[in-house]
Amino acid sequence: MTENHYQKHLLINNNYFTGNIMSDNKPESFHSINSPEHLPYNENMISEKSKNEKNMLSIQNVKLQFGSLPVLDNVCYCFHKNQVYTLSGGNGAGKTTLFNVISGFLKPNSGDILFQNRNITKLPPYRINRIGIGRTFQDLRLAMHLTALENVLLASSHKMFEHYTEEHLEKAHHILNRVSLEDKANACAGEISYGQQKLLTLACLLANNAELLLIDEPVAGIDKSNLMKIVDLVSELKAEGKTIIQIEHHPDYIVATNDVLIKMENGKIIC
Structure with a gap:
């Protein structure tokens, strides 16, 4: 995406946000959170809706408490395939905690997480x-302390001390090229810029070809050049059929x- 294309893209979307919400000029790819297909579930709809083939992830009445403090309070939502969702809200709203529950780092006190209609709550x-x-x-x-290439190889590993083949190396180089880091393949991760480290985390994310990508603040603290690279990458991933849930505050x-x-x-x- 060229800078002019990027600016035009922002202008088109900005016109929708600042104009009449019923305007016929809103981008076809943008869906209001209030449209029926994206409304949060009510309790009676969850079981039926979770069987819908459009669903990638269903959050069903998830509650999590730390002591007496509720951190997630009866969260219900269905994320459809091939969409980009952005979680917004202030510190302590529960965004990263929801990521931790979806990815298994925290277990809810009650409720279920279904990924492609499979219950993954206890995994x-x-x-x-x-x-x-x-x-x-x-x-x-x-x-x-490892190189960018070694980080990507490590992220793609499913076994301890796995022997890397030429195929593994070729795939890792392809991923680094995709995030504009091929020239940093042999540089230690700790020696590249912060923006490049952000790109490297995305390269590691792509290493095992997941269908659902949870991206936590991808552009926080980075320069415009790397921001535009990440915009392009997210657009490409959606075009490939990926589903993305991201936490981000950067308006553009x-x-x-x-x-x-x-x-x-x-x-x-x-x-």
């Missing part, structure tokens, strides 16, 4: 990853990538 994180859910973290979680990035905006507050989805 450990590594199994959730292997069946098709990948994620990034705000704190990057890169092996800073959200406008350029988002299909459905979800607001969270006090552990609840409010709109």
